[in-house]
Amino acid sequence: MQSESDRASPVCYAEQADAAYMGQLAREELLAALDELLEAERAxxxxxxxxxxxxxxxxxxxxMEAIRQDEVKWCGxxxxxxxxxxxxxxxxxxAFHGKAMxxxxxxxxxxxxNRGQAWVVRKLEALVPRVKEAGIQDNLLAMLxxxxxxxxxxxxxxxxAGKP
Ligand SMILES: [Fe+2]
Known part of the structure; x- marks a missing residue:
């Protein structure tokens, strides 16, 4: 049961209204993450x-051709x-491109x-739950x-091939 002072606290209501409080990304944060992924997929x-x-x-x-097509698809x-x-x-x-080649x-x-692809997976695992735009979230989940x-x-x- 809440005390009178808790219910009256403006901080409480401000947090409930703030998407960032729920861990959702602000537009600029999401854009930075999408651009980082785009660079990786292009590579x-x-x-x-x-x-x-x-x-x-x-x-x-x-x-490898199937993977190329997938990478191009995710770039798009x-x-x-x-x-x-x-x-x-x-x-x-x-820079992954130069390192790989x-x-x-x-x-x-x-x-x-494959290690680069695993990096992308880790990025997406952290990103997907924090995206509030449903359409973008669905596509990132498919990419994951x-x-x-x-x-x-x-x-x-x-x-x-005996080559781990
Ligand atoms: Fe990829």
């Missing part, structure tokens, strides 16, 4: 594209989400790409699920 798409061109094994090529989703918030998407590609050994590069699936597919492929 992932380029790494996948350049790796597809170097792979010989048809199954590995098909897998993130750009649309940023625009829906009346902001301009950035054009940068994450410096790895000449293709299985090692695919393993590195797809990334988990792709990580598993690449891990299985590398394990089958």
């Amino acid at each position: 992932g798409a380029r790494v996948a594209e350049e790796t597809v061109a170097q792979l010989q094994d048809p199954a590995e090529r098909a897998l 989703m993130l750009i649309a989400a940023i625009k829906s918030l009346d902001a301009k998407p950035g054009s940068r590609t994450g 410096a790895i000449a050994d293709l299985p090692a590069r695919m393993a590195f790409l 699920v797809a990334h988990r699936e792709n990580i598993d597919r690449v891990e299985a492929r590398l394990a089958a």
Whole structure:
């Protein structure tokens, strides 16, 4: 049972009305997170594209091409989400691209790409519950699920090839 002084506290009501109190992101925070993910996905798409061109094994090529298409799809989703918030998407590609392409050994590069995808998963796991825009939240959740699936597919492929 609340005391008279608790009910009268203006701080109590202010907190209830404030979305940030519930852990939801303000527009600028969400935009920063979306731009960071866009840079990462652009890097992932380029790494996948350049790796597809170097792979010989048809199954590995098909897998990397599917991942490239996914990365391009999420770039498009993130750009649309940023625009829906009346902001301009950035054009940068994450430094991850250069780091990945410096790895000449293709299985090692695919393993590195998977670690980048796992970073994206961790970012999304923290982000999704805090997004109050339902449409953006749904799309980020789909991106999270797809990334988990792709990580598993690449891990299985590398394990089958005896190259963890
Ligand atoms: Fe990705």
